[in-house]
Amino acid sequence: MARAATTSDAFNAIAEPRRRQIIGLLAHGERPVNEVVKKLRIAQPQVSKHLGVLEKVGLVTVREAGRQRFYKLNAKALKPIHDWVKTFERLWNERLDRLADYLNELQAQEKPK
Amino acid sequence: MARAATTSDAFNAIAEPRRRQIIGLLAHGERPVNEVVKKLRIAQPQVSKHLGVLEKVGLVTVREAGRQRFYKLNAKALKPIHDWVKTFERLWNERLDRLADYLNELQAQEKPK
DNA sequence: CGAATATATTCCCATATCGGAATACAACAA
């Protein structure tokens, strides 16, 4: 087996920095492909490919209008990621961190050089 | 160029489901490799490899004790991910969602079959 | 020392990736 497909997961899809950029841009609202190309300065074919990945995992939806395709962010698809990371939030906010630091300081003072 | 290395980023590192599992386990505290092996039922070499990746991106730290190595979660390294996803939180909480749904319903009623 | 235990490393393989370049396609314009 190889690495999981980028299209298998929102987790895998957002591992790509450019896809995160695209998501960031689409957060301001629906956009046609060409605008993504211009704003982010990524070649058109790659933009289409990245959008394809995002669509496959449900992170964006498309609306066709003439020869343009407007891509729209479907933020809900990011929630699983948020939920997962949030689980660990307390671990980095915890005052225990400071407490530990404090205790270390105390210990350091007890054994002055 | 190929896909970015799994070791290039926390984003890339957590794309792997098993690595997320490992992180989940280590959230309860420091653990030796063998306990991860037993609890998650992943072959030992793969566990060592996954832990290696997590270490490289700073998601875990190691403490050596005799022939054991205790891996500990460094939750802070997850914060960038949290921060990024959080940016979009309002987009899925937004009541605008409900408003849109409501308006659609209205429209549907105006044009009764 | 030799055996056992805990963990890491190395090889191998099937599989995808991402970017670039070229090209296909569809809608619209003249």
Next chain:
DNA sequence: TTGTTGTATTCCGATATGGGAATATATTCG
């Protein structure tokens, strides 16, 4: 029709993955 514009698809090559299996390394035990 022919040309143009907006987007998608295909082919290429370099690269790395993750699992499995075998093996290496280090520490502890008897």
